[in-house]
Each structure stands twice: as C-alpha cells, then as structure tokens.
Amino acid sequence: MHRYSPTATCYTLFIVYSVGQRPHLTHFLFLSLSLSYTRANIYMHVLAFLTLNITVFHAFLVVIAPHSSIYPYRGHRHRAYKMSAAEFSSSLMLAGMDYIAPSEACVLPTVFQDSSVGVVGRHGSGGEVVKISLQDCLACSGCVTTAETILITSQSREEILKARSTEPTRPFLVTISDQSAAAIAGHLKRPIRQVYNMLSGFFRSVLGAQYVADLRWALHVSAEKTAKEYCRRMRHDPRKLPLIVSACPGWVCYCEKQGGPLHPLHCPVMSPQGIAGCYAKTMCARICHVSVQPCFDRKLEAVRDVSPSGNERYTDFVLSTQELLEWMRETDPSFPWVAPLDSALESPPPLAMKEPARAHTATMEGSGGYHRFAMHYAARELHKTELSPDDVCYETKRNANHQLSTSAKNPGEVYCVAYGFQQIQNTVRGLKRKQASVASYTFIELMACPGGCLNGGGQVRHGSIVNEEALTAVNDAFSDLLYGDARSLGTSSSLECQEGTTADAMLETPVFTVTAFRNLEEKVGEVLWSCTFHDRQQEFEAALNNGGVHSLKW
Numbered sequence: 001m002h003r004y005s006p007t008a009t010c011y012t013l014f015i016v017y018s019v020g021q022r023p024h025l026t027h028f029l030f031l032s033l034s035l036s037y038t039r040a041n042i043y044m045h046v047l048a049f050l051t052l053n054i055t056v057f058h059a060f061l062v063v064i065a066p067h068s069s070i071y072p073y074r075g076h077r078h079r080a081y082k083m084s085a086a087e088f089s090s091s092l093m094l095a096g097m098d099y100i101a102p103s104e105a106c107v108l109p110t111v112f113q114d115s116s117v118g119v120v121g122r123h124g125s126g127g128e129v130v131k132i133s134l135q136d137c138l139a140c141s142g143c144v145t146t147a148e149t150i151l152i153t154s155q156s157r158e159e160i161l162k163a164r165s166t167e168p169t170r171p172f173l174v175t176i177s178d179q180s181a182a183a184i185a186g187h188l189k190r191p192i193r194q195v196y197n198m199l200s201g202f203f204r205s206v207l208g209a210q211y212v213a214d215l216r217w218a219l220h221v222s223a224e225k226t227a228k229e230y231c232r233r234m235r236h237d238p239r240k241l242p243l244i245v246s247a248c249p250g251w252v253c254y255c256e257k258q259g260g261p262l263h264p265l266h267c268p269v270m271s272p273q274g275i276a277g278c279y280a281k282t283m284c285a286r287i288c289h290v291s292v293q294p295c296f297d298r299k300l301e302a303v304r305d306v307s308p309s310g311n312e313r314y315t316d317f318v319l320s321t322q323e324l325l326e327w328m329r330e331t332d333p334s335f336p337w338v339a340p341l342d343s344a345l346e347s348p349p350p351l352a353m354k355e356p357a358r359a360h361t362a363t364m365e366g367s368g369g370y371h372r373f374a375m376h377y378a379a380r381e382l383h384k385t386e387l388s389p390d391d392v393c394y395e396t397k398r399n400a401n402h403q404l405s406t407s408a409k410n411p412g413e414v415y416c417v418a419y420g421f422q423q424i425q426n427t428v429r430g431l432k433r434k435q436a437s438v439a440s441y442t443f444i445e446l447m448a449c450p451g452g453c454l455n456g457g458g459q460v461r462h463g464s465i466v467n468e469e470a471l472t473a474v475n476d477a478f479s480d481l482l483y484g485d486a487r488s489l490g491t492s493s494s495l496e497c498q499e500g501t502t503a504d505a506m507l508e509t510p511v512f513t514v515t516a517f518r519n520l521e522e523k524v525g526e527v528l529w530s531c532t533f534h535d536r537q538q539e540f541e542a543a544l545n546n547g548g549v550h551s552l553k554w
Contacts, residue, residue: 059418072191102534124427133513155299157327160290160317164207171287172209174199175276178216178481179294179366180321183459185480187325188475189334192481196345199292201337202328213512218272218279220514222247223370225269227377230443234382234413240264240440242416242431246531247271249301250448251424258428265431265444270314271533272368273298276306276313278528279517279521281307292324294456295449308527322504343512345481357403362479364394364403364417367452371415371445378410383408401450402426415443420450454478 091259164172176199184199185192200212230243244265246252255262270278277289293296302315319327328335364372372392379387387409395404402423405415418427424446431439449456454474510516520529 007144015093025042041150066129080414126265153318155319157303157319157323160207160319163316165289167288168208171211171284172203172207173211173213173280173287173289174203174207174209175215175218175273175289175291177214177272177291177293177453178214178219178478179453179456179459179474180292181214182474182478182481183294183321184325185477186470186475187460189473191484192477193345193484195477196341197338198335199324199337200341201339202331202335203290204339205337207290211287211342211512213276213341214340214345215272215276215291216345217343217514217517218276219368221275221517221529222269222272223368224377225372226267226370227374229267229269230374231378231381234378234442242444244444244446245368246533247368247370248297248447248453249304250295251446252298252304253300254421254424254448255428256534260538262428262431263533263535266533268530268532270305270529271301272511273301273318274314274531275517275529276512277302277305278307279520281312281314282524282528283511284519285312288316289314290319291315292319292321293458294453295319295458296320297448297457305531306502311327321456322458322460325460342510344510361389362475362482363400363452364405364452365482366454366475366478367419367445367447371417371443374406374443375405375410375413375415378413383409383411413442414440415445416441417445419447419452421448424448 013514034378035185059147176196181192181195184190185195188195190198196214203209203212226243226245226247233240233243242265244255244262244267246266246269249271252266255266273291273293277291280287280289291302298320301320302313302318306312307314375392376387379385387407391407391409393406395406397403401528403417405417406413416427418424427438427444427446429435447453451471455471458468459474
C-alpha cells in the first residue's frame with residue numbers, strides 16, 4: 001500500500017525551489033516524487049537532506065555572499081554610485097577582499113552626546129548617520145572602501161565648479177599629466193600637442209582657470225631628486241637599498257599597511273602632482289590647484305599631501321582622464337577650445353634611438369621613467385661615465401609587467417620595474433623573505449596599475465574591456481611627446497595672485513619651469529619636494545591599545 005507522507009511533501013517543496021534556482025537539479029524532483037508515496041521513507045529523508053543542504057548553500061551564494069567580503073567573485077555595482085569600485089587600483093585591497101566597495105559600517109566608534117537632563121533612554125537607539133571626512137577614513141584600518149566612495153562626491157566636477165562660483169576671484173591652476181594628455185590624444189586621434197592646447201582652452205573657457213600647465217617640469221624634479229637619493233644611499237647608506245620609488249599612491253597606501261620593515265626603503269620624494277601643488281601653494285597660498293591624472297588613487301594622494309602644519313592641501317581637486325573627457329564631451333562634442341599653456345613641456349632631451357626601440361621606451365617612460373633617469377644619473381655620478389641606449393639591457397621575467405634593467409657601465413646595480421598588484425605582492429614577499437632574486441635589486445619602480453600609468457584606472461575606457469588597440473594609440477601619442485618637437489607649444493603669462501598677493505619670483509619670468517623651481521628651492525629648502533610616510537599598522541595597534549577603537553578590520 002502506498003501511503004501519503006507529509007514530511008516527504010515538505011522536502012519536495014524544497015526540491016521544487018531548487019529546480020527553480022538550479023535547473024540541473026531537476027532529477028532530484030522526479031526521484032523524490034517517486035519516493036514520496038512509498039514506504040522507503042528512509043531514502044527520502046537522505047535524499048531530501050542532501051537536497052536541502054544544496055539549496056541552503058545556493059541561497060547563501062545568491063543572497064548572502066554578494067554582500068559579504070569573504071565571497072571572492074562578487075561583481076555587483078553599488079547602486080549609490082556611478083563608478084564601480086573596481087576602477088580603483090587593486091593595491092588598495094584589504095586582506096584578500098575581492099574589490100573595493102562601500103562597507104556597511106565604519107570601525108571608528110560613534111559617540112552621541114545628549115545635553116538634556118533627566119532623560120532616560122536606551123543606549124544605541126536613534127541617532128543620525130555619522131559623516132566622517134576622508135582623512136578620518138585614511139587614518140583607520142578598515143574601510144578604505146568607504147573613503148574612496150567619498151572621493152566620488154568630494155572631488156567631482158560639481159565640487160570644482162562650486163568652488164569656482166563660491167570664490168570667483170580665487171586664482172585657479174590646472175596641471176595636466178602626460179598620461180592623461182596621451183590618453184585623450186589617442187582617443188580623439190589628435191596630435192598630443194594640439195590636445196594640450198585644447199585642454200588649456202577648455203579650462204580657461206569653462207572653468208575660468210588663470211593658469212594651465214603640463215607636469216613634465218615637475219616630473220623632471222621628482223625623477224632628479226629620486227636619482228640623487230639613490231646615489232646617496234649607494235654611497236653612504238646601502239642598508240636602505242633597494243630604493244623604492246614612492247610616486248604611486250596606490251603602492252604607498254598598500255605599503256603603509258604592511259608595517260615598518262619596508263618604510264626605510266621608500267624614497268621620500270613626492271610625485272609630480274604633489275611637487276606642482278606644493279610649489280604653487282608656496283608661491284601663492286590662495287591658489288586652487290586642480291590636477292588631471294590617469295588614476296583615481298591620485299585623489300587619495302591629494303588628501304595625504306598637505307603642508308607641514310596640516311592646514312593646506314597641495315592639490316585641492318583631482319579629475320581622472322575619463323571624468324575630464326566626459327565633461328568636455330557634454331560641454332561641446334566638437335572640442336573647439338584652443339589656448340597656450342603656461343609651461344613649455346620642459347623635460348630632459350630624449351636619448352637618440354632607433355624607431356623600433358621607441359615603443360618599448362615609451363612604455364618604460366610611461367610611469368615617469370624613474371629607473372631610466374636613475375640609471376643615467378648614477379652612471380654619471382657614481383661611475384663617471386655616460387650611458388647610451390645600447391648600454392641598457394632589459395630582461396623580461398614572467399611577463400612584461402616585471403622587467404629587470406642592467407648595464408655593464410653600472411656594475412652591481414639591478415633596476416626592477418614591477419607594474420600591477422600581482423608584481424607588488426611578489427616583490428614585497430621577496431623583500432620580506434630576503435629571497436636571493438630580490439636581494440640583488442638596488443632600485444625598484446613599483447606602480448599599482450598593470451602596464452603602468454599609461455594604463456591607469458582613470459584612463460579612457462572602451463566599455464569594460466581594455467582595448468589593446470586603444471592602449472597602442474596611447475603609447476604612440478606618448479612616444480610623440482617624447483620624441484616630437486615638444487617646444488612648438490606657446491606659453492603665456494607668469495603666475496600672479498589676485499588682490500596684490502603676488503610673490504617676488506612670479507612677476508616677470510615663466511614660473512612653471514625647472515629653473516624657477518630651483519630658484520625657489522634655494523629659499524625654502526626640501527619642503528618643496530619631500531614627503532613623510534606612516535606606519536599604519538603601528539598606528540592601528542596603538543589605537544586599539546588605547547581603547548579608542550572597538551574593532552579593527554584587517
């Protein structure tokens with residue numbers, strides 16, 4: 001006799017749900033139905049138990065896991081923001097999390113003060129959503145994620161225009177990175193020199209910027225100071241080798257969370273963005289500095305690079321290349337603007353080389369060319385010789401993102417170029433474990449983005465896929481900047497502050513040059529280009545020991 005089993009029917013409902021969610025489990029339904037009306041309920045119980053476990057596990061994958069940091073494959077986009085968190089560099093990941101997204105709660109404790117008397121209430125009830133600054137976020141261990149979402153609103157074009165309208169007489173300076181100009185030139189298929197003039201015209205017309213300059217002069221300063229520090233360590237302080245370039249904010253942020261052992265290896269020289277901002281603020285404290293950069297991590301850097309007093313940011317706003325291009329296209333898709341720069345694209349004269357080698361050189365120079373500048377500088381200062389392109393040998397390791405550069409004229413020196421978070425992890429692991437392959441390095445140029453800054457996360461994208469043809473166009477445009485007649489661009493007036501706050505050194509001569517920078521450096525010293533680093537791990541532990549933080553996401 002067949003008999004009806006309520007228990008089996010309940011289990012069957014779970015199986016029906018499984019079929020709806022996972023079609024390939026259909027066979028469980030037919031098998032369970034056949035067993036539901038037999039006396040072999042023991043088989044039904046076993047089958048239903050297995051099916052229930054599969055169903056619960058699938059529910060976890062569908063409902064819970066996409067909102068949990070332990071699930072490694074989530075791909076949703078947070079609804080509150082237009083940008084995906086994946087646009088920030090992977091070097092800002094925390095402890096193996098998949099990618100950056102807003103966290104549900106801040107780890108910093110919230111304190112509510114009630115000034116009323118005689119009120120009896122329950123702890124933890126009510127209260128408003130707490131708003132914290134970006135600096136608060138960067139000072140804690142947990143949600144770098146939340147900090148970056150704040151950047152979307154705090155450094156957007158709307159905030160720039162708001163600052164412009166709030167202080168109409170405030171002078172504005174816009175600096176343009178080489179990588180951003182090359183990306184726009186490659187995208188629009190225009191010569192890069194025309195793009196610089198177009199960007200200058202756009203910012204003067206739409207933003208009312210008084211000064212627009214490139215950043216090659218600041219890059220020259222940054223690379224030169226880095227090379228000098230490298231030679232100093234080679235001569236007098238070899239224990240602090242290899243020297244690690246600190247121009248990438250994604251790498252610096254990651255390194256500071258690794259603890260103290262790597263900090264002495266950092267080069268205390270700011271990036272071109274920081275140097276340009278510090279220089280401009282020293283000349284004219286009221287100026288508003290806006291910088292166009294190839295990655296969103298530069299927004300983090302803008303908050304970190306402040307005056308010694310901590311009251312003044314060197315860079316007020318950072319726009320990514322993609323943000324700028326969208327702004328220009330929405331304003332006028334014909335891109336009609338033309339105006340000269342307040343700089344002359346000043347840079348060291350490029351080494352003469354054959355055409356086939358230029359593409360590789362453009363890639364190696366695309367993140368600042370720190371290792372190449374240091375090699376030539378060290379050959380001159382340490383070995384009393386000059387390098388030619390044929391003297392430099394590149395060895396590709398696992399892939400093009402990891403290369404070693406050596407020269408017979410620089411004996412005992414190995415220059416490592418490592419781009420992308422995977423290479424950063426491998427290099428850091430090798431340094432901490434003192435692996436023989438890494439121990440031979442004397443100079444390391446680390447950048448968070450695979451392919452370097454020319455492929456930064458804020459560059460122009462063609463959908464969600466990196467287009468190799470587009471990257472080639474960017475490299476070609478940058479190569480044209482290196483080897484073309486860069487001095488064909490005109491320059492305009494020198495920098496003068498409004499309302500009679502003009503600095504003496506800014507009256508008559510063009511101010512955005514290496515020469516002008518050196519003249520000011522003689523007066524104010526290394527504060528114009530030096531930076532400091534923090535042991536975030538030690539700071540977090542101190543905060544925990546002092547009882548100021550209830551939890552620490554690490």
